[in-house]
Amino acid sequence: xxxxxxxxxxxxxxxxxxxxxxxxxxxxxxxxxxxxxxxxxxxxxxxxxxxxxxxxxxxxxxxxxxxxxxxxxxxxxxxxxxxxxxxxxxxxxxxxxxxxxxxxxxxxxxxxxxxxxxxxxxxxxxxxxxxxxxxxxxxxxxxxxxxxxxxxxxxxxxxxxxxxxxxxxxxxxxxxxxxxxxxxxxxxxxxxxxxxxxxxxxxxxxxxxxxxxxxxxxxxxxxxxxxxxxxxxxxxxxxxxxxxxxxxxxxxxxxxxxxxxxxxxxxxxxxxxxx
Amino acid sequence: xxxxxxxxxxxxxxxxxxxxxxxxxxxxxxxxxxxxxxxxxxxxxxxxxxxxxxxxxxxxxxxxxxxxxxxxxxxxxxxxxxxxxxxxxxxxxxxxxxxxxxxxxxxxxxxxxxxxxxxxxxxxxxxxxxxxxxxxxxxxxxxxxxxxxxxxxxxxxxxxxxxxxxxxxxxxxxxxxxxxxxxxxxxxxxxxxxxxxxxxxxxxxxxxxxxxxxxxxxxxxxxxxxxxxxxxxxxxxxxxxxxxxxxxxxxxxxxxxxxxxxxxxxxxxxxxxxxxxxxxxxxxxxxxxxxxxxxxxxxxxxx
Numbered sequence: 277x278x279x280x281x282x283x284x285x286x287x288x289x290x291x292x293x294x295x296x297x298x299x300x301x302x303x304x305x306x307x308x309x310x311x312x313x314x315x316x317x318x319x320x321x322x323x324x325x326x327x328x329x330x331x332x333x334x335x336x337x338x339x340x341x342x343x344x345x346x347x348x349x350x351x352x353x354x355x356x357x358x359x360x361x362x363x364x365x366x367x368x369x370x371x372x373x374x375x376x377x378x379x380x381x382x383x384x385x386x387x388x389x390x391x392x393x394x395x396x397x398x399x400x401x402x403x404x405x406x407x408x409x410x411x412x413x414x415x416x417x418x419x420x421x422x423x424x425x426x427x428x429x430x431x432x433x434x435x436x437x438x439x440x441x442x443x444x445x446x447x448x449x450x451x452x453x454x455x456x457x458x459x460x461x462x463x464x465x466x467x468x469x470x471x472x473x474x475x476x477x478x479x480x481x482x483x484x485x486x487x488x489x490x491x492x493x494x495x496x497x498x499x500x501x502x503x504x505x506x507x508x509x510x511x512x513x514x515x516x517x518x519x520x521x522x523x524x525x526x527x528x529x530x531x532x533x534x535x536x537x538x539x540x541x542x543x544x545x546x547x548x549x550x551x
Numbered sequence: 552x553x554x555x556x557x558x559x560x561x562x563x564x565x566x567x568x569x570x571x572x573x574x575x576x577x578x579x580x581x582x583x584x585x586x587x588x589x590x591x592x593x594x595x596x597x598x599x600x601x602x603x604x605x606x607x608x609x610x611x612x613x614x615x616x617x618x619x620x621x622x623x624x625x626x627x628x629x630x631x632x633x634x635x636x637x638x639x640x641x642x643x644x645x646x647x648x649x650x651x652x653x654x655x656x657x658x659x660x661x662x663x664x665x666x667x668x669x670x671x672x673x674x675x676x677x678x679x680x681x682x683x684x685x686x687x688x689x690x691x692x693x694x695x696x697x698x699x700x701x702x703x704x705x706x707x708x709x710x711x712x713x714x715x716x717x718x719x720x721x722x723x724x725x726x727x728x729x730x731x732x733x734x735x736x737x738x739x740x741x742x743x744x745x746x747x748x749x750x751x752x753x754x755x756x757x758x759x760x761x762x763x764x765x766x767x768x769x770x771x772x773x774x775x776x777x778x779x780x781x782x783x784x785x786x787x788x789x790x791x792x793x794x795x796x797x798x799x800x801x802x803x804x805x806x807x808x809x810x811x812x813x814x815x816x817x818x819x820x821x822x823x824x825x826x827x828x829x830x831x832x833x834x835x836x837x838x839x840x841x842x843x844x845x846x847x848x849x850x851x852x853x854x
Binding site for chain 1: 603604605606607613626627628629630631632634635641642643644655656658668671672673675676743769770790791792793
């Protein structure tokens with residue numbers, strides 16, 4: 277088994293639930309189906325952070341899900357976390373790997389395909405892809421939009437999770453763009469009912485169908501169920517394109533009922549300048 | 552029949568077209584400013600310039616060049632949508648849809664099967680059934696594969712396409728293509744994009760003379776002079792892309808080519824003088840003030 281298998285990634289954000297304890301909120305999230313948890317706290321001093329880490333370690337063990345600490349690899353080791361998540365500006369990957377050893381998880385935040393592929397090359401166990409939408413968790417960071425999600429779906433081969441401003445109202449868009457894992461912070465921990473938000477997101481992820489197809493000559497993992505959804509997933513709705521599935525041209529009016537299945541070869545073509 | 556050059560340019564009935572097309576001389580329906588109109592694939596055209604749309608510095612320049620060229624038929628290629636690029640790079644979004652006839656090509660095909668597949672994709676876009684068969688057999692010269700081109704032409708004609716094959720300038724092959732049902736035959740002057748001009752004017756002249764479908768010289772032209780030559784050799788039209796798109800000023804070159812095509816066409820209709828080995832004075836012999844010394848020309852004129 278790969279050391280990582282998750283669908284719904286929940287990150288702590290205590291500023292979103294004043295008056296409720298970290299333990300309460302995260303327990304509810306875990307009840308709702310969070311299957312990986314990250315402690316993220318940029319303000320707490322190390323002793324306090326270690327205490328929180330130990331708390332979450334205990335809690336996540338109860339539910340049998342991995343526990344990740346944002347940055348602080350030494351502290352992560354001390355709290356017996358499963359791994360560390362680092363940003364583009366944090367401690368270098370190789371340094372963290374050296375500290376953690378080969379078996380622990382290292383995740384990296386990425387904001388472009390270039391960064392994603394670099395993280396993949398470096399040996400990251402998963403990457404964060406985002407922020408998909410503007411987010412209060414990381415104010416000032418420009419949203420990468422769904423375009424980067426689409427690129428990740430086409431090119432990233434290690435587990436990747438879409439993150440940033442995702443909530444139950446926009447999660448389907450992200451899944452339609454090719455995401456198979458979602459991460460949320462404020463939508464979950466800032467909710468009155470974290471468990472039900474988690475259940476909702478989890479079920480959206482699980483009901484999103486998936487197929488491995490060859491699209492325009494490249495292997496492509498898609499959540500789209502039909503050719504029409506595939507066209508939309510790639511941002512091509514309304515464009516004058518022609519679609520061919522397994523060598524047969526599919527007229528536009530037939531896209532909606534052309535079901536995608538793994539192994540299918542799809543070509544989407546259009547006209548470009550030529551003599 | 553006397554040719555009135557002004558009539559040919561502005562309208563009225565010129566001499567019968569000698570390219571196998573019907574023109575407007577008999578039906579009288581094509582209007583006053585279509586004096587030298589011609590017909591290909593069931594369409595009556597007034598311009599004899601087909602413009603390719605590739606390699607222009609920008610869509611805006613391409614559009615201006617299109618306007619300057621007066622072309623009524625434009626070509627383009629079928630390619631995979633670039634899924635990493637969200638911006639629409641399709642050529643069609645830039646084009647004024649009315650009044651243009653679209654001639655998609657099958658470039659990128661290296662055999663008849665691939666060309667037929669591309670042709671079907673092109674037709675499915677709903678822009679008509681014209682197709683320029685283009686099957687390259689060699690990456691360095693991009694010269695057309697004659698056998699596959701003929702096969703693809705036969706198959707596409709049977710499927711109801713209006714087929715205009717780009718072909719090598721072989722008179723016999725061109726005849727086979729016409730017999731296979733090609734609506735026009737498009738021999739290359741030289742390999743695509745080379746600008747070498749018409750490498751075998753003799754063949755091109757033969758092709759233009761013998762076919763009963765329009766001959767459109769496609770590929771390899773470099774400048775206006777090549778367009779003039781193509782038309783003087785009897786071509787019905789010229790297809791150009793690179794010489795316009797990659798010219799210093801594509802818009803000016805589009806106009807130059809359009810004028811050259813018209814000039815060449817007029818010269819063809821006007822009937823050029825025969826080529827002679829020696830001079831033939833343009834003034835009368837009688838009344839000359841002086842005479843040449845008997846051997847002045849050193850050519851033994853009197854011996």
